Every structure is written in C-alpha cells, then in structure tokens.
Amino acid sequence: MSNNSTKFFFFITLISGMLITISSNSWISAWMGLEINLLSFIPLMINSNNTFTTEAALKYFLIQALSSSSLLFIILSKSFIESMFSLINSSLTSIIIVTPLLMKSGAAPLHWWFPSVMEGLSWWNCFILMPMQKIAPLIFISNSIKFNQFMIMIIMMSILIGTVGGYNQISLRKILTYSSINHMAWMLIAMLMGENLWILYFMVYSLLILSVMTIVAPLQISFVNQTFFINNEAKFIKLMMFSSLLSLGGLPPFLGFLPKWLVIQHMIINWSLTMISIMVIMSLVTLYYYLRISYSSFIILSSEPNWISLFKESKNNSMIAILMTTISMLGLMISSIFINMF
Template sequence: MFLSPASLLFTSSIFLSIILVASSPSLMISWIGLELNTLTFIPLILITTGQQESKAAVTYFLTQTLASVLFLEGSLLLLSPLGPYIATPIILGALFIKMGAAPFHMWLPQVVEGMTWSTLFLLFTVQKVNPFLILSSLSFNHNLVVSIALISAVIGSIAGLAQSQTRLLLVFSSINHVGWMLVSMTLSFSLFLYYFLLYAILLMPLFMILKKFQVLHLNQTVNLGLSSSNQLIVFLTLLSLGGLPPFLGFLPKWMVLQGLMEAHLFFASAVLVFMSLLTLFYYLRLGISAFTLSKSLSYPTVTYTYMSSSAIFLIGISLLGFPLSMLL
C-alpha cells in the first residue's frame, strides 16, 4: 500500500521540499518548503484508516502548525531593529519542535502509535533534514544548541529505560540521536551529514525486520524465528546502532567526541558518553530477548525465517566499523 501512486507522489513531494529548503535564498522560501513537507507527510500517516491514524495525523498537524507559526513570526521579526536578539530564539524553538528535540518532544510518542513502519522511518530520518538544513544556515548561539542537545540526550536515554514497546523505545532513541546531531551541527555541517547518513543506514534494516515480523512489544522478539546466521548479523547491527566500538555506529560518535574535546567541551563529552551507554542498553535488551532467550525455548517444530538479501546487505554494513576503525 505504501508503494501506491498516491504514496509515491507524496513521498517525492517530501524530497522536493528538501531540495527547496536546501536551495532557498531566504527564510520565507524555507518556510514554504516546511509547509510543503508538512502537507505531504500527513497523507502518508493516513495510508491506513483508523482512530489511531486520525489522532496521529491531527496531533502532527497541530504541532507542525504551531512550529510553522513560530518560524514565520521569527522570520518577520528579523526585519525589526531588535530582530536578531528576539527572532533567533523563536526560530530555534520552532526548529526544535519540528525535529523533536527535548524538551519539545512530547508530541512524538503520541504520533508514532498511528503510523506504519515505513512512515515511521521517514519521520525519524527524512523529516529531520529540513530543520537541520535551516539550522545550518542560521547564526545561532552554540551554547543554547549544546544545552538543548544535552537535554535531548539525557531525556532520550533515561525515559527510554522504562519503555517496553518497540515504537516508544525507538522514539526515545531517536531523541538521543537528535542530541548527537545537534552537537555535530555546532562543530561542522559535514560532521552532521556523516552522522545522519550512517544513522539512517543503520536504522533501515532494523525497521525492515520490525516491519516484516510486526514486532510491537519486546516480548514478541522471542518468537522471531530467525536462523542462527541471521540472528548473529542482526545482533551485530543492534550493537552498531547503539554505538558500541568498533562497529560502524561508533565512528560518527567518535568523531563528535574528538570535536568536543578539541573545543574543550569536556562536560558535554562526559554527558553524551554516559547517556550513550544507556541507549546501548536498549539494543542489548532487544537483542538478548530476541536472539538469546529464544534459544532456551523448545518448540515441537521449528521453522526458521530468512531475511531478504537487501536486509542482510544493509546489516552487514555494520561490520565495516572493523576496518575503518583501524584507519582512524
């Protein structure tokens, strides 16, 4: 259903909005791109009809409308004499709402319950591109952005410890990664781009598995029925997504930490490292329950499920951290 002509049209419009924002000469054109992005993403939420989908669409619309109004107001205040002092915090607040950074993240858990896995992947990856592109073009207060990044890392790590639903667990993990992305943005745009691309690549195979088996709760991961070889590579990609060295997911975090140490931001480095350990616990819990505890169960007839070659290829990318770690 996600590959229907209407869905392909809306998805292509989302990427068109990214091109519009990336090439915009002013904040007003960027605002048009943000509105196009919002209006084309809402129909993707309503691919499947139901009460949860309708609630998620309304919540997403109201939240994004509030952020768009704040962004437009901040853009207009830039024309006033006191504009740079008043408008910039308003614009930053609007961007933080759109990207789901803490403490402006309360709309995310309410929205994800009514989304398909494909739409949820777009929300965690593609939908964050426009706010970060606009943020890279602004002259912002680095201390403010780093503070929001640390709050996102702390809330995303601690709040996720109490989650047993896979969707909510991924939500707070995404909030934690938003904190890392904000810190990387304060260092350099190329570092942010590197972190974002690797995060999307590592997140894709996990969503493919969750979508195929419709895993909504951690208890369901025991019955995935994967073969031993597939279990191993899935477990490795979970460790990579959690940032365990020397897997590929650790390399962008390593580069961010190097930049923070060179900038003498030792406290921010310590907070991010400690919170990253908590997010690694998410994926360890998911992996152990899915691939270790399942071996202790006995079934009369065991039927193994094999993943597609594309999923295995994407998961195998996590192993690239071994040779790349030797070069850094």
C-alpha cells in the same frame, strides 16, 4: 488512480518540498517548502486499515502547524524590523529562529508529540519521520545555531530525556524514538563543530535506521517480547537485527561508533570535557535498551511456539537486509582501512 500511484505522488511532492527548503535563499520560500513537505506526509501517514494512523496524523499536523505558524510569525516580525527577510546574526535571533525548528525535529524538551506519533505509524512511515523529515529543519538549524547557554540546555536535556525516557519501554517504536532524541543531541553538538561532521553523523544514522527497518518491517515486530519468538531456525535474522540495533546504539566496532568517535575527538580538542563525559555516560546507558533485547532473545527465552510463521520474504528484501546489516557491522573497519590507505 491506484493507491500505490497516489502514495508515489505524495512521496515525490514530499521530496520536492524538502529540496525547496534546502535550496531556498529566503525564509519565506523555506517556509513554503516546509509546508509542502508537511501536507505531502499527512496522506502518507493515514491507513484505512489502521485507526491509530488517523490519530497520529492529527497530532503530527497540529504540532507541525503550530511550529510553522510560529516560524512564519517570527520571519514576518523580524522582516519588518530589519531589512527585507535578512536576519541579523545575533544570539537572540538564533534562539528565536531555532526554537520552532527544534520542535519540528523533536528535540527535547519539545519532544512530547514524538513518541505518541511514532506509536501510531507503520514502520516505513517511521523511517520517513525519523531521518527524512528532519533533513530540512536540521539544515536551517545548522545555519542559525550558535554555541550559547540555550543550545547547551537543549543538548543536555535531549541526552537525559533520550536516555531516561527509553529505559523502561517495551515498544520498539518508542525505544527508537527516544534513541532518536539522544542522537539529536549528538547531531546538535556536531553542528557546533562543523557542517561536514553533522552531515556525516546524519548519513550514518539514516543508514542504521534503514538497516533496522529492512528487518523489523517484514517481521512486523512492535514490542520487545515479540523478538523472543522469532523462529529459532533463523538465528541469522536475530543476529542481523541485534547487530543493527547495537550499531545504532554506538557499540564498537560497529559503524554507529564512527560518528560518535569523531564527535568525541573534536570535543576533546575543544576542551569540552565535562559535556562529552556526560554524553558518553548517557550513551552507554542507552546501550542497555538494545543489550536487554539481545540478551533476552538469545539466552533467557528460546521457546518457539507453533503459531509463529517462518520468515519467508522475497529474495530482494532478504538481500537488502543482509547488505545493510553487513555495512552496519563492517563499516567502521572498512572506513579505518580506507583512511589508512589514503
């Protein structure tokens, strides 16, 4: 069996475990889907040419096994106390169930494993880890979440750690990691507003991460200083990458501002002015990560060493990157026109 066919097999089982978890009507079957998803992702993480992937896979396995065993213990304990696998919808039960799921999703303060695991993965495995591996836990968090002091603490800590943690980073993977923690707080607050809102936010976030990956993965960029030396004859590549990053940061008029705009409107209607003010201020600080990269790459340093190879990728990859960047740049305007028309 070839390496590509093996990876395809594990990717199919990963998707299958995710679908089992989402479509299950009992906690035991949901836990089984999470375990299938975990055991399918571990072989995808390991690369024989990169020793860091083995360390990342071990860390990921230990953390996910810890959270899965905690979730299973909670399910079995509650099932003995209450009716068969049907949990009473109380605040304490919500906190107990949501905590291991938050650890699986990498929300603060249960995020300590997230940056180190991301640092040891390839870019496409990072894409699987950031949006895709969060789908199943987020679905169950949305079914169990309640507006209480515990969730307010999780949201505010995710906002603060996602902002402060990436402030002085030079690794693009860690910058995207702390940005993901910041976006996790916005998705949690969107869950409290409604199911459609957080699903829209997650879809836009996944689209923007995919847009970034289609550009940085072929270039094999890992650190901020490597963006300085992107071939200056290919200014369009720099424009695509930094417009996608700024859209991920939520800068108007890019598409990334749309879900944040909707969350801000809903929170203002519900009179959550203090919390939304803090979240907006912290989101403006996160834009500093991306503005720093863009400003430095375009203006401060414009040298081009001879050992940097030209960006020569296949036509299909280039077209996908251009398409994703166009959606990222013009998505907000297209959505506004569509809403006004109908």
